[in-house]
Amino acid sequence: xxxxxxxxxxxxxxxxxxxxSVRLYEEGIASVEDIDIAMRAGAGLPxxxxxWADTRGLDVVLQDLEQLAKTxxxxxxxxxxxxxxVARGWVGKASGQGYLSHS
Amino acid sequence: MYIKQVAVIGAGTxxxxxxxxxxxxxxxxxxxxxxxxxxxxxxxHIADLFQARVARGRISAADAQGRRDLITMxxxxxxxxxxxxxxxxxxxxxxxxxRVFQDLDRxxxxxxxxVSNTSALSISELASVTGRPQRVAGFHFFFPxxxxxxxxxxxxxxxxxxTIETLRRLAEEIRKIPVSVKECPGFVVNxxxxxxxxxxxxxxxxxxxxxxxxxxxxxxxxxxxxxxxxLADALGLDVALEVNRTLFQxxxxxxxxxxxxxxxxxxxxxxxxxxxxxxxx
Numbered sequence: 546x547x548x549x550x551x552x553x554x555x556x557x558x559x560x561x562x563x564x565x566s567v568r569l570y571e572e573g574i575a576s577v578e579d580i581d582i583a584m585r586a587g588a589g590l591p592x593x594x595x596x597w598a599d600t601r602g603l604d605v606v607l608q609d610l611e612q613l614a615k616t617x618x619x620x621x622x623x624x625x626x627x628x629x630x631v632a633r634g635w636v637g638k639a640s641g642q643g644y645l646s647h648s
Numbered sequence: 649m650y651i652k653q654v655a656v657i658g659a660g661t662x663x664x665x666x667x668x669x670x671x672x673x674x675x676x677x678x679x680x681x682x683x684x685x686x687x688x689x690x691x692x693h694i695a696d697l698f699q700a701r702v703a704r705g706r707i708s709a710a711d712a713q714g715r716r717d718l719i720t721m722x723x724x725x726x727x728x729x730x731x732x733x734x735x736x737x738x739x740x741x742x743x744x745x746x747r748v749f750q751d752l753d754r755x756x757x758x759x760x761x762x763v764s765n766t767s768a769l770s771i772s773e774l775a776s777v778t779g780r781p782q783r784v785a786g787f788h789f790f791f792p793x794x795x796x797x798x799x800x801x802x803x804x805x806x807x808x809x810x811t812i813e814t815l816r817r818l819a820e821e822i823r824k825i826p827v828s829v830k831e832c833p834g835f836v837v838n839x840x841x842x843x844x845x846x847x848x849x850x851x852x853x854x855x856x857x858x859x860x861x862x863x864x865x866x867x868x869x870x871x872x873x874x875x876x877x878x879l880a881d882a883l884g885l886d887v888a889l890e891v892n893r894t895l896f897q898x899x900x901x902x903x904x905x906x907x908x909x910x911x912x913x914x915x916x917x918x919x920x921x922x923x924x925x926x927x928x929x
Contacts (some may be wrong), residue, residue, distance in 0.1 A: 551865050554848075558847060558848055558866060558871060561847035574830045575829045579827035579829070583837050584837065587800070590872055591870060591871070620902045
Protein backbone atom coordinates (compact mmCIF):
# COMPACT_ATOMS: atom_id res chain seq x y z
CA UNK A 546 0.00 0.00 0.00
CA UNK A 547 1.25 3.45 -0.91
CA UNK A 548 2.38 5.37 2.20
CA UNK A 549 -0.12 8.15 1.54
CA UNK A 550 -2.99 5.72 1.14
CA UNK A 551 -1.97 3.96 4.34
CA UNK A 552 -1.94 7.25 6.22
CA UNK A 553 -5.45 7.99 4.93
CA UNK A 554 -6.62 4.57 6.08
CA UNK A 555 -5.36 5.05 9.62
CA UNK A 556 -6.76 8.56 9.81
CA UNK A 557 -10.21 7.54 8.55
CA UNK A 558 -10.30 4.60 10.98
CA UNK A 559 -9.32 6.82 13.91
CA UNK A 560 -11.68 9.64 12.98
CA UNK A 561 -14.65 7.32 12.45
CA UNK A 562 -14.00 5.85 15.90
CA UNK A 563 -13.70 9.31 17.41
CA UNK A 564 -16.79 10.73 15.65
CA UNK A 565 -19.10 7.94 16.82
CA SER A 566 -17.74 8.38 20.33
CA VAL A 567 -18.51 12.10 20.18
CA ARG A 568 -22.06 11.36 19.04
CA LEU A 569 -22.55 9.07 22.03
CA TYR A 570 -21.25 11.81 24.32
CA GLU A 571 -23.32 14.58 22.72
CA GLU A 572 -26.45 12.40 22.90
CA GLY A 573 -25.82 11.90 26.62
CA ILE A 574 -25.49 8.13 26.28
CA ALA A 575 -22.28 7.93 28.29
CA SER A 576 -19.57 10.19 29.71
CA VAL A 577 -16.30 10.93 27.92
CA GLU A 578 -14.41 8.97 30.60
CA ASP A 579 -16.72 5.95 30.39
CA ILE A 580 -16.56 5.85 26.59
CA ASP A 581 -12.75 5.81 26.72
CA ILE A 582 -12.83 3.04 29.36
CA ALA A 583 -15.39 1.04 27.34
CA MET A 584 -13.33 1.14 24.15
CA ARG A 585 -10.18 0.08 25.97
CA ALA A 586 -11.70 -2.67 28.13
CA GLY A 587 -14.34 -3.82 25.63
CA ALA A 588 -12.55 -3.48 22.30
CA GLY A 589 -8.91 -3.62 23.40
CA LEU A 590 -7.97 -0.23 21.96
CA PRO A 591 -4.66 0.89 23.47
CA UNK A 592 -6.03 4.41 23.85
CA UNK A 593 -9.60 5.68 24.25
CA UNK A 594 -10.98 7.78 21.37
CA UNK A 595 -11.05 11.02 23.41
CA UNK A 596 -7.55 10.43 24.73
CA TRP A 597 -6.47 9.92 21.12
CA ALA A 598 -8.09 13.17 19.96
CA ASP A 599 -6.75 15.21 22.88
CA THR A 600 -3.28 13.86 22.19
CA ARG A 601 -3.42 14.58 18.46
CA GLY A 602 -4.70 18.06 19.27
CA LEU A 603 -8.33 19.02 18.79
CA ASP A 604 -7.35 21.85 16.44
CA VAL A 605 -5.58 19.29 14.22
CA VAL A 606 -8.54 16.90 14.44
CA LEU A 607 -10.84 19.76 13.43
CA GLN A 608 -8.71 20.46 10.35
CA ASP A 609 -8.64 16.73 9.49
CA LEU A 610 -12.42 16.60 9.63
CA GLU A 611 -12.95 19.76 7.58
CA GLN A 612 -10.69 18.33 4.92
CA LEU A 613 -12.38 14.92 4.84
CA ALA A 614 -15.87 16.43 4.95
CA LYS A 615 -14.97 18.19 1.68
CA THR A 616 -13.70 15.07 -0.07
CA UNK A 617 -15.82 12.29 1.48
CA UNK A 618 -18.99 14.03 2.57
CA UNK A 619 -20.91 15.18 5.62
CA UNK A 620 -20.32 12.04 7.67
CA UNK A 621 -17.01 13.72 8.56
CA UNK A 622 -18.54 17.09 9.48
CA UNK A 623 -16.92 18.41 12.66
CA UNK A 624 -19.24 17.92 15.65
CA UNK A 625 -20.46 20.89 17.71
CA UNK A 626 -18.60 19.97 20.91
CA UNK A 627 -15.31 19.84 18.99
CA UNK A 628 -15.86 23.26 17.42
CA UNK A 629 -16.75 24.71 20.82
CA UNK A 630 -13.66 23.31 22.53
CA VAL A 631 -11.33 24.56 19.80
CA ALA A 632 -12.99 28.00 19.80
CA ARG A 633 -12.33 28.18 23.56
CA GLY A 634 -8.70 27.22 23.05
CA TRP A 635 -9.19 23.87 24.80
CA VAL A 636 -7.30 21.88 22.21
CA GLY A 637 -6.35 18.89 24.36
CA LYS A 638 -3.12 17.79 26.03
CA ALA A 639 -1.14 20.76 24.76
CA SER A 640 -3.45 23.21 26.52
CA GLY A 641 -4.13 21.01 29.57
CA GLN A 642 -7.81 20.68 28.70
CA GLY A 643 -9.77 19.15 25.88
CA TYR A 644 -12.51 16.53 26.14
CA LEU A 645 -10.49 15.33 29.15
CA SER A 646 -8.63 17.27 31.76
CA HIS A 647 -4.83 16.86 31.58
CA SER A 648 -3.64 18.80 34.59
CA MET B 649 -28.81 -3.63 47.68
CA TYR B 650 -26.60 -6.65 48.39
CA ILE B 651 -26.57 -9.45 45.81
CA LYS B 652 -26.66 -12.72 47.81
CA GLN B 653 -27.50 -15.13 45.03
CA VAL B 654 -27.50 -14.82 41.24
CA ALA B 655 -29.62 -16.72 38.74
CA VAL B 656 -28.36 -17.04 35.15
CA ILE B 657 -31.09 -17.86 32.65
CA GLY B 658 -29.79 -19.64 29.55
CA ALA B 659 -26.86 -22.06 29.68
CA GLY B 660 -25.15 -21.16 26.40
CA THR B 661 -21.48 -20.20 26.31
CA UNK B 662 -22.28 -16.70 27.54
CA UNK B 663 -24.47 -17.95 30.40
CA UNK B 664 -21.84 -20.49 31.44
CA UNK B 665 -19.06 -17.88 31.36
CA UNK B 666 -21.14 -15.51 33.49
CA UNK B 667 -21.87 -18.25 36.03
CA UNK B 668 -18.15 -19.02 36.20
CA UNK B 669 -17.27 -15.37 36.79
CA UNK B 670 -19.81 -15.11 39.63
CA UNK B 671 -18.74 -18.33 41.33
CA UNK B 672 -15.10 -17.39 40.96
CA UNK B 673 -15.86 -14.26 43.00
CA UNK B 674 -17.57 -16.34 45.68
CA UNK B 675 -21.18 -15.59 44.72
CA UNK B 676 -23.66 -18.51 44.70
CA UNK B 677 -25.18 -19.02 41.22
CA UNK B 678 -28.08 -20.98 39.84
CA UNK B 679 -27.96 -21.70 36.12
CA UNK B 680 -31.37 -22.38 34.64
CA UNK B 681 -32.11 -23.73 31.19
CA UNK B 682 -35.06 -25.69 29.79
CA UNK B 683 -32.60 -27.92 27.94
CA UNK B 684 -30.89 -30.54 30.11
CA UNK B 685 -28.11 -31.13 27.56
CA UNK B 686 -27.27 -27.40 27.52
CA UNK B 687 -26.76 -27.59 31.28
CA UNK B 688 -24.47 -30.59 30.90
CA UNK B 689 -22.38 -28.73 28.31
CA UNK B 690 -22.27 -25.62 30.51
CA UNK B 691 -21.09 -27.69 33.46
CA UNK B 692 -18.27 -29.19 31.37
CA HIS B 693 -17.28 -25.72 30.07
CA ILE B 694 -17.16 -24.31 33.60
CA ALA B 695 -15.14 -27.30 34.82
CA ASP B 696 -12.64 -26.62 32.00
CA LEU B 697 -12.31 -22.97 32.99
CA PHE B 698 -11.61 -23.83 36.64
CA GLN B 699 -9.24 -26.60 35.57
CA ALA B 700 -7.28 -24.10 33.46
CA ARG B 701 -6.88 -21.80 36.47
CA VAL B 702 -5.67 -24.68 38.62
CA ALA B 703 -3.25 -25.77 35.87
CA ARG B 704 -1.81 -22.24 35.73
CA GLY B 705 -1.32 -22.34 39.49
CA ARG B 706 -3.75 -19.46 40.10
CA ILE B 707 -5.90 -21.36 42.59
CA SER B 708 -5.68 -24.67 44.42
CA ALA B 709 -7.73 -27.66 43.32
CA ALA B 710 -9.62 -27.47 46.62
CA ASP B 711 -10.50 -23.79 46.08
CA ALA B 712 -11.62 -24.55 42.53
CA GLN B 713 -13.86 -27.30 43.84
CA GLY B 714 -15.28 -24.98 46.50
CA ARG B 715 -16.13 -22.36 43.90
CA ARG B 716 -17.59 -24.90 41.51
CA ASP B 717 -19.82 -26.06 44.34
CA LEU B 718 -21.35 -22.57 44.41
CA ILE B 719 -22.98 -23.33 41.04
CA THR B 720 -26.27 -25.21 40.83
CA MET B 721 -27.73 -26.37 37.51
CA UNK B 722 -31.48 -26.64 37.19
CA UNK B 723 -34.38 -26.88 34.78
CA UNK B 724 -36.88 -25.87 37.47
CA UNK B 725 -38.29 -22.37 37.99
CA UNK B 726 -38.82 -23.18 41.66
CA UNK B 727 -35.04 -23.09 42.20
CA UNK B 728 -35.02 -19.34 41.49
CA UNK B 729 -37.28 -18.17 44.31
CA UNK B 730 -34.47 -16.71 46.40
CA UNK B 731 -32.36 -15.10 43.68
CA UNK B 732 -31.56 -11.42 44.35
CA UNK B 733 -30.51 -10.92 40.73
CA UNK B 734 -31.43 -12.75 37.54
CA UNK B 735 -29.26 -12.33 34.44
CA UNK B 736 -31.08 -13.30 31.28
CA UNK B 737 -28.72 -14.74 28.63
CA UNK B 738 -31.07 -16.54 26.22
CA UNK B 739 -31.11 -16.08 22.43
CA UNK B 740 -31.38 -12.56 20.97
CA UNK B 741 -35.08 -12.82 20.26
CA UNK B 742 -37.42 -10.23 21.78
CA UNK B 743 -40.37 -12.62 22.10
CA UNK B 744 -38.31 -15.29 23.85
CA UNK B 745 -36.73 -12.72 26.17
CA UNK B 746 -40.08 -11.16 27.03
CA ARG B 747 -41.44 -14.54 28.08
CA VAL B 748 -38.38 -15.06 30.30
CA PHE B 749 -38.83 -11.62 31.86
CA GLN B 750 -42.51 -12.27 32.57
CA ASP B 751 -41.65 -15.58 34.23
CA LEU B 752 -38.85 -14.06 36.29
CA ASP B 753 -41.07 -11.19 37.41
CA ARG B 754 -43.56 -13.74 38.73
CA UNK B 755 -41.01 -16.07 40.37
CA UNK B 756 -38.42 -13.73 41.91
CA UNK B 757 -38.86 -11.83 45.19
CA UNK B 758 -40.35 -8.39 44.52
CA UNK B 759 -37.17 -6.44 45.32
CA UNK B 760 -34.86 -8.58 43.19
CA UNK B 761 -33.27 -7.21 40.02
CA UNK B 762 -33.80 -8.61 36.54
CA VAL B 763 -31.18 -7.77 33.91
CA SER B 764 -30.52 -8.75 30.31
CA ASN B 765 -27.21 -9.54 28.68
CA THR B 766 -28.62 -8.40 25.33
CA SER B 767 -26.23 -6.63 22.97
CA ALA B 768 -28.98 -5.07 20.88
CA LEU B 769 -32.54 -5.22 22.17
CA SER B 770 -34.45 -2.50 24.04
CA ILE B 771 -34.19 -2.65 27.83
CA SER B 772 -37.29 -0.47 28.23
CA GLU B 773 -39.32 -2.86 26.11
CA LEU B 774 -38.19 -5.81 28.24
CA ALA B 775 -38.90 -3.84 31.41
CA SER B 776 -42.43 -3.06 30.21
CA VAL B 777 -43.57 -6.68 30.58
CA THR B 778 -42.61 -6.70 34.27
CA GLY B 779 -44.14 -5.01 37.30
CA ARG B 780 -40.72 -3.68 38.34
CA PRO B 781 -39.28 -1.58 35.47
CA GLN B 782 -37.19 0.45 37.96
CA ARG B 783 -35.36 -2.79 38.83
CA VAL B 784 -34.69 -3.86 35.24
CA ALA B 785 -31.48 -2.96 33.38
CA GLY B 786 -28.97 -4.18 30.82
CA PHE B 787 -25.83 -5.93 32.05
CA HIS B 788 -23.82 -6.49 28.91
CA PHE B 789 -20.78 -8.77 29.08
CA PHE B 790 -18.38 -9.15 26.16
CA PHE B 791 -17.36 -12.42 24.55
CA PRO B 792 -15.61 -14.34 26.01
CA UNK B 793 -17.05 -13.14 29.31
CA UNK B 794 -14.53 -14.96 31.49
CA UNK B 795 -11.72 -12.91 29.93
CA UNK B 796 -13.21 -9.60 28.77
CA UNK B 797 -13.13 -7.00 31.53
CA UNK B 798 -15.90 -4.68 30.44
CA UNK B 799 -19.55 -4.70 31.49
CA UNK B 800 -21.90 -2.12 30.01
CA UNK B 801 -24.49 -1.27 32.68
CA UNK B 802 -27.45 -0.02 30.69
CA UNK B 803 -30.35 1.98 32.03
CA UNK B 804 -33.75 1.89 30.38
CA UNK B 805 -36.26 4.73 30.66
CA UNK B 806 -37.41 3.69 34.14
CA UNK B 807 -34.30 2.09 35.63
CA UNK B 808 -33.59 3.56 39.08
CA UNK B 809 -30.26 5.02 40.19
CA UNK B 810 -30.18 2.40 42.98
CA THR B 811 -30.36 -0.41 40.46
CA ILE B 812 -27.46 1.02 38.45
CA GLU B 813 -25.42 1.56 41.62
CA THR B 814 -26.00 -2.05 42.74
CA LEU B 815 -25.00 -3.40 39.34
CA ARG B 816 -21.87 -1.25 39.15
CA ARG B 817 -20.82 -2.50 42.56
CA LEU B 818 -21.49 -6.10 41.58
CA ALA B 819 -19.42 -5.67 38.40
CA GLU B 820 -16.49 -4.52 40.53
CA GLU B 821 -17.00 -7.36 42.98
CA ILE B 822 -16.65 -9.88 40.12
CA ARG B 823 -13.49 -8.00 39.00
CA LYS B 824 -15.01 -6.43 35.92
CA ILE B 825 -14.96 -2.80 34.81
CA PRO B 826 -18.43 -1.21 34.68
CA VAL B 827 -19.42 1.73 32.48
CA SER B 828 -22.82 3.41 32.73
CA VAL B 829 -24.69 3.64 29.45
CA LYS B 830 -28.10 5.01 28.57
CA GLU B 831 -30.10 2.74 26.33
CA CYS B 832 -29.53 3.20 22.57
CA PRO B 833 -29.11 0.77 19.65
CA GLY B 834 -25.62 -0.75 19.84
CA PHE B 835 -24.83 0.78 23.24
CA VAL B 836 -21.23 2.06 23.26
CA VAL B 837 -18.73 -0.57 22.13
CA ASN B 838 -20.64 -2.21 19.30
CA UNK B 839 -21.80 1.13 17.99
CA UNK B 840 -18.28 2.58 17.84
CA UNK B 841 -16.72 -0.63 16.48
CA UNK B 842 -19.33 -0.85 13.74
CA UNK B 843 -18.85 2.81 12.80
CA UNK B 844 -15.14 2.25 12.25
CA UNK B 845 -15.84 -1.02 10.42
CA UNK B 846 -18.25 0.76 8.07
CA UNK B 847 -15.61 3.40 7.30
CA UNK B 848 -12.95 0.77 6.63
CA UNK B 849 -15.32 -1.10 4.31
CA UNK B 850 -15.97 2.12 2.40
CA UNK B 851 -12.23 2.71 2.16
CA UNK B 852 -11.69 -0.83 0.90
CA UNK B 853 -14.36 -0.45 -1.74
CA UNK B 854 -12.83 2.80 -3.03
CA UNK B 855 -9.21 1.66 -3.02
CA UNK B 856 -9.54 -2.12 -3.57
CA UNK B 857 -6.64 -2.61 -1.14
CA UNK B 858 -6.73 -6.29 -0.04
CA UNK B 859 -8.30 -7.01 3.36
CA UNK B 860 -5.09 -8.49 4.72
CA UNK B 861 -3.06 -5.37 3.87
CA UNK B 862 -5.61 -3.18 5.63
CA UNK B 863 -5.56 -5.39 8.73
CA UNK B 864 -1.76 -5.39 8.77
CA UNK B 865 -1.60 -1.61 8.48
CA UNK B 866 -4.10 -1.14 11.32
CA UNK B 867 -2.21 -3.49 13.64
CA UNK B 868 1.17 -2.01 12.68
CA UNK B 869 -0.04 1.50 13.48
CA UNK B 870 -0.96 0.38 16.98
CA UNK B 871 -4.46 1.88 16.98
CA UNK B 872 -6.23 -1.47 17.45
CA UNK B 873 -5.11 -4.91 18.67
CA UNK B 874 -6.60 -6.73 15.67
CA UNK B 875 -7.50 -5.76 12.10
CA UNK B 876 -11.20 -5.08 11.51
CA UNK B 877 -11.63 -7.84 8.93
CA UNK B 878 -10.07 -10.49 11.15
CA LEU B 879 -12.21 -9.27 14.06
CA ALA B 880 -15.38 -9.46 11.95
CA ASP B 881 -14.50 -13.00 10.80
CA ALA B 882 -13.99 -14.05 14.42
CA LEU B 883 -17.25 -12.47 15.55
CA GLY B 884 -19.24 -14.01 12.67
CA LEU B 885 -20.20 -12.02 9.59
CA ASP B 886 -23.91 -12.82 10.04
CA VAL B 887 -23.76 -11.36 13.54
CA ALA B 888 -21.83 -8.34 12.28
CA LEU B 889 -24.32 -7.73 9.45
CA GLU B 890 -27.23 -8.03 11.87
CA VAL B 891 -25.72 -5.37 14.16
CA ASN B 892 -24.89 -3.31 11.08
CA ARG B 893 -28.52 -3.40 9.89
CA THR B 894 -29.89 -2.50 13.33
CA LEU B 895 -27.58 0.53 13.46
CA PHE B 896 -28.40 1.52 9.87
CA GLN B 897 -32.09 1.51 10.78
CA UNK B 898 -31.44 3.61 13.88
CA UNK B 899 -28.84 6.11 12.64
CA UNK B 900 -28.99 6.07 8.84
CA UNK B 901 -26.43 6.36 6.10
CA UNK B 902 -23.12 6.15 7.88
CA UNK B 903 -24.09 2.57 8.81
CA UNK B 904 -25.32 1.51 5.36
CA UNK B 905 -24.31 -2.19 5.12
CA UNK B 906 -21.38 -2.57 2.72
CA UNK B 907 -21.82 -4.68 -0.43
CA UNK B 908 -18.72 -6.77 0.38
CA UNK B 909 -20.22 -7.83 3.72
CA UNK B 910 -23.68 -8.52 2.30
CA UNK B 911 -22.25 -10.60 -0.55
CA UNK B 912 -20.24 -12.81 1.80
CA UNK B 913 -23.20 -13.45 4.11
CA UNK B 914 -25.43 -14.21 1.13
CA UNK B 915 -22.98 -16.91 0.02
CA UNK B 916 -22.96 -18.39 3.51
CA UNK B 917 -19.39 -17.20 4.12
CA UNK B 918 -19.76 -16.24 7.77
CA UNK B 919 -16.12 -16.07 8.82
CA UNK B 920 -14.10 -18.37 11.06
CA UNK B 921 -17.05 -20.65 11.84
CA UNK B 922 -17.61 -21.56 8.17
CA UNK B 923 -13.87 -21.42 7.35
CA UNK B 924 -14.51 -18.63 4.85
CA UNK B 925 -15.19 -14.95 5.35
CA UNK B 926 -12.96 -12.01 4.46
CA UNK B 927 -10.23 -14.64 4.84
CA UNK B 928 -10.03 -18.38 4.03
CA UNK B 929 -9.22 -20.63 7.00
